[in-house]
Amino acid sequence: MVSWWWEMSNNNNLALCIIITLTLLIILAILWFKFTLSTTSNGAPSLPPGPYSLPIVGYLPFLGPDLHKQFTNMARTYGPIFKFYIGSKLHVVVNTPDLAKIVVRDQDEIFANHNLTVAASIITYGGQDIAWAHNNAHWRNLRKMFVHEVLSNKNLDACSPFRRDEVRKTIKNVYCKIGTKVNISEISFSTEANVVTNMVWENSANHGAKDGHLGFELQMVVSKIVELLGKPNMSDYFPSLAWFDLQGVERDMKAQLKKIDQILERIIDDRSNLTLKG
Structure with a gap:
């Protein structure tokens, strides 16, 4: 030839x-x-x-x-x-x-x-959370701990005052804004964030975010994370291109991971200070 x-x-x-x-x-x-x-x-x-x-x-x-x-x-x-x-x-x-x-x-x-x-691997530290981990002994232990510490009937009943108080605060907040525009998505997410953090860290949601915008912060970060998780990424379809990060998905997800870690570290530090004072 x-x-x-x-x-x-x-x-x-x-x-x-x-x-x-x-x-x-x-x-x-x-x-x-x-x-x-x-x-x-x-x-x-x-x-x-x-x-x-x-x-x-x-x-x-x-x-x-x-x-x-x-x-x-x-x-x-x-x-x-x-x-x-x-x-x-x-x-x-x-x-x-x-x-x-x-x-x-x-x-x-x-x-x-x-x-x-690529995005899921970064935000979950390589698939270490309960949503993305493989179905193995590690995942079963995570599930067992999550059910026992959060979803058991005993804990749900014990945390019912937190849920009731947050819902009442939300209703009162919306009632005070009659005649004005309200962002239902922002209000509902903030309520859910406060309920979850109260259930896990008791009153840390109120004291941990000194600027009073914990729900808003979490909403912005989580919204961006969900957007990046659902964004088509060439690196996922062509692994040889992953090193180049052509669409910047890896870079953006690392930035969001840093933000959410800072929020959680602030809550944990605040909870630790409350425990020491108590």
Whole structure:
């Protein structure tokens, strides 16, 4: 092939030679991609149907902003379970309530573990929290501790005055603003934040935030964290690009992690001071 290419270039057909060479490279890339998929699936159950994907980028160029509508249309073509690739990552879509119930409830032991995104890995210190940890002994211990210390009937009954007082404060606050605009989202989040921190640290929510805006601070940070968790990140689909952090998701999530750590450290320090004074 090299000798043929050299002969063609010597005959002043360089442009034609380049075109033919590029065509051959594209064909080889497609064959390599299909060969890779076939070898990775050997010995494994056959994958569900799905649309054809491009080399390297997969089905990414064809995805639109309204994924739920696009998935519904794709389900009409490929059935209630279908697959597509984004970069090197395989994605399987379950598109009916009954199948979703089987995945998240009946077969939860099988489907509980999942790969962390870059954003989730940062905010959870590598998947160490109860929401993102793998289904193993570590997660079971976290769940047992959470249920025993927070969700047990005894603790919920003991913390009922905190919930009642915060709800009464919120109602009184809204009542005093009759005739003016109120931000229901901000008020409800602030109430929830105060209830949770009161349940965990008793009165730390009132004393820990010296500026009186603990709920507002948490809301801003949590809103940004949720936004980053749901933001499509090229580093998740193309791991080789993760080092570059092209969209700045890793940088922004580290900044939010620092903020929420500062808020929690302030609450813990304030609670420690109250204990020492007591």
